[in-house]
Amino acid sequence: MEAGLVTIGQITAEAKCQSVARNRGHALGVWSLVTEQLYMAVCLKKCGAMAWVTRSGDEEFWRVGGTALEQACFGSRGVPGETSSPEPPNL
């Protein structure tokens, strides 16, 4: 048996981005090709967040990142510039 590298395909990387972004309230649009090995998608709620998948050189796996994976979406609430509170509101 041959021990191979664990690789993340582009589709898997995009799906991971979609999943994480959705958990933060975002709704990512279509992925667009920026450069040969960089794809980006922006949040459809106009919050300004984006996600990207990229790989460098001849790497076999894709990296994911972007503000959509790090920040909560405020587009539906319309509060630009305000970051999410570290504490949940008391209801």
Ligand SMILES: [Zn+2]
């Ligand atoms: Zn958003």
